[in-house]
Amino acid sequence: xxxxxxxxxxxxxxxxxxxxxxxxxxxxxxxxxxxxxxxxxxxxxxxxxxxxxxxxxxxxxxxxxxxxxxxxxxxxxxxxxxxxxxxxxxxxxxxxxxxxxxxxxxxxxxxxxxxxxxxxxxxxxxxxxxxxxxxxxxxxxxxxxxxxxxxxxxxxxxxxxxxxxxxxxxxxxxxxxxxxxxxxxxxxxxxxxxxxxxxxxxxxxxxxxxxxxxxxxxxxxxxxxx
Amino acid sequence: xxxxxxxxxxxxxxxxxxxxxxxxxxxxxxxxxxxxxxxxxxxxxxxxxxxxxxxxxxxxxxxxxxxxxxxxxxxxxxxxxxxxxxxxxxxxxxxxxxxxxxxxxxxxxxxxxxxxxxxxxxxxxxxxxxxxxxxxxxxxxxxxxxxxxxxxxxxxxxxxxxxxxxxxxxxxxxxxxxxxxxxxxxxxxxxxxxxxxxxxxxxxxxxxxxxxxxxxxxxxxxxxxxxxxxxxxxxxxxxxxxxxxxxxxxxxxxxxxxxxxxxxxxxxxxxxxxxxxxxxxxxxxxxxxxxxxxxxxxxxxxxxxxxxxxxxxxxxxxxxxxxxxxxxxxxxxxxxxxxxxxxxxxxxxxx
Numbered sequence: 001x002x003x004x005x006x007x008x009x010x011x012x013x014x015x016x017x018x019x020x021x022x023x024x025x026x027x028x029x030x031x032x033x034x035x036x037x038x039x040x041x042x043x044x045x046x047x048x049x050x051x052x053x054x055x056x057x058x059x060x061x062x063x064x065x066x067x068x069x070x071x072x073x074x075x076x077x078x079x080x081x082x083x084x085x086x087x088x089x090x091x092x093x094x095x096x097x098x099x100x101x102x103x104x105x106x107x108x109x110x111x112x113x114x115x116x117x118x119x120x121x122x123x124x125x126x127x128x129x130x131x132x133x134x135x136x137x138x139x140x141x142x143x144x145x146x147x148x149x150x151x152x153x154x155x156x157x158x159x160x161x162x163x164x165x166x167x168x169x170x171x172x173x174x175x176x177x178x179x180x181x182x183x184x185x186x187x188x189x190x191x192x193x194x195x196x197x198x199x200x201x202x203x204x205x206x207x208x209x210x211x212x213x214x215x216x217x218x219x220x221x222x223x224x225x226x
Numbered sequence: 227x228x229x230x231x232x233x234x235x236x237x238x239x240x241x242x243x244x245x246x247x248x249x250x251x252x253x254x255x256x257x258x259x260x261x262x263x264x265x266x267x268x269x270x271x272x273x274x275x276x277x278x279x280x281x282x283x284x285x286x287x288x289x290x291x292x293x294x295x296x297x298x299x300x301x302x303x304x305x306x307x308x309x310x311x312x313x314x315x316x317x318x319x320x321x322x323x324x325x326x327x328x329x330x331x332x333x334x335x336x337x338x339x340x341x342x343x344x345x346x347x348x349x350x351x352x353x354x355x356x357x358x359x360x361x362x363x364x365x366x367x368x369x370x371x372x373x374x375x376x377x378x379x380x381x382x383x384x385x386x387x388x389x390x391x392x393x394x395x396x397x398x399x400x401x402x403x404x405x406x407x408x409x410x411x412x413x414x415x416x417x418x419x420x421x422x423x424x425x426x427x428x429x430x431x432x433x434x435x436x437x438x439x440x441x442x443x444x445x446x447x448x449x450x451x452x453x454x455x456x457x458x459x460x461x462x463x464x465x466x467x468x469x470x471x472x473x474x475x476x477x478x479x480x481x482x483x484x485x486x487x488x489x490x491x492x493x494x495x496x497x498x499x500x501x502x503x504x505x506x507x508x509x510x511x512x513x514x515x516x517x518x519x520x521x522x523x524x525x526x527x528x529x530x531x532x533x534x535x536x537x538x539x540x541x542x543x544x545x546x547x548x549x550x551x552x553x554x555x556x557x558x559x560x561x562x563x564x565x566x567x568x569x570x571x572x573x574x575x576x577x
Contacts, residue, residue: 125308127298
């Protein structure tokens with residue numbers, strides 16, 4: 001039969017916390033990067049694009065290791081943060097950062113496609129009606145790419161729910177602290193007699209991902225219809 | 227309005243060059259497509275930056291390379307009505323209308339939304355989404371939206387192109403109403419001579435990336451008549467009609483004209499082909515035509531086998547086209563008295 005341990009509920013809750021926080025934090029940045037890529041002519045655009053898309057093709061373990069090098073006690077950022085008594089590795093923050101980095105390319109891709117499909121003439125009309133560039137962006141371009149932004153957010157959320165490789169390296173596998181659903185499943189499968197419990201968590205995982213993908217699909221479908 | 231422009235702009239292989247200064251209320255920008263009309267519009271509104279030069283509107287410098295001035299579009303107070311309206315698809319008609327008005331400084335808001343909504347007959351559309359509007363309705367909303375920013379100048383980029391004939395007439399009617407009610411200077415861009423004559427008093431002719439000539443719109447119509455085989459079309463602004471039997475009598479200055487078409491509003495614009503006017507030396511006793519106007523010949527102008535006869539009928543002027551042979555038989559000369567005979571069905575309603 002299908003039942004969940006209290007520690008499984010912790011893992012589910014934690015997964016939600018990580019995925020939500022990572023998505024919400026990454027969205028403004030994703031919109032900013034997508035805007036840079038679509039509407040500006042900055043030098044090194046290809047480089048930025050490559051950098052943003054890199055996590056999509058790199059093994060998550062590699063990303064996790066690079067983040068560990070960066071945020072570790074002797075890493076560039078980690079050594080600086082330690083002065084303010086902030087630790088990233090083996091904490092919830094670490095899990096969030098790992099998820100955010102891995103899911104970011106999916107978010108930017110979707111927002112970018114949406115922004116490219118918005119006709120710039122409406123924005124130009126807004127300028128002649130007295131709106132500054134920033135005002136026109138907020139009142140015209142942003143609402144018109146709203147569905148693409150939502151689609152990107154759901155995609156990233158789904159990706160974050162399933163994030164494993166980068167998280168286990170940067171944040172470890174500490175029950176109640178950084179153990180999300182995939183990490184809990186990993187632990188069950190590597191301990192004897194944990195098959196059934198692993199399976200029930202798998203079911204939860206499938207259910208969650210399915211719901212999120214359905215929402216994303218609905219959002220992008222209405223985007224096409226527009 | 228006074229507009230001083232001296233700008234240069236290179237776009238790929240296309241070189242645009244304009245040097246002109248003009249004063250007037252209704253100015254046309256006339257030229258074939260690809261001549262640079264739209265480029266000039268974008269340069270004036272600030273959507274495109276000239277390579278060099280200066281632009282000043284009523285003494286305010288909008289752009290000047292030597293002084294390093296380039297006002298952004300939102301600071302120029304130059305309104306634009308685009309060819310395809312460019313309404314905001316995610317907003318209702320009401321929010322579209324108020325978008326610019328809300329962004330106009332309070333001391334500049336001398337036009338109230340209620341006034342323009344009434345003039346353009348938009349009240350019943352206010353709560354609709356803009357995606358379900360017809361072409362004519364979209365242009366009306368776009369025009370009202372721009373008028374509400376109370377601009378110093380409105381640029382209209384071929385607003386009638388792509389509209390059905392019926393909508394075109396309706397829009398011309400509304401345009402005339404708006405520009406006489408709200409007294410906003412207009413720069414009207416079109417490649418249609420008829421539209422130019424309906425909307426403007428003065429034209430700048432744009433050819434191959436430069437402003438080549440500046441003249442009165444009527445002058446342009448006459449030179450176009452001389453240059454090609456097309457007929458000349460008289461444009462008449464008539465008053466409110468009164469029924470006379472099964473026909474309609476319109477006041478045209480101090481002349482009364484009989485037409486077959488009924489018109490509704492205070493001002494009715496009709497066109498009359500110059501070839502539809504018959505000239506008689508003396509008043510014919512009986513004729514099937516309903517309009518017999520005693521006229522004086524003002525001017526005669528011959529091109530090939532076509533003669534253009536300019537007539538003075540009371541306070542109004544009319545142009546008739548005849549062949550040289552008739553001119554000789556009628557002994558037409560400047561100052562001669564003739565009777566112009568026009569059928570009631572020869573007039574065509576424009577707006």
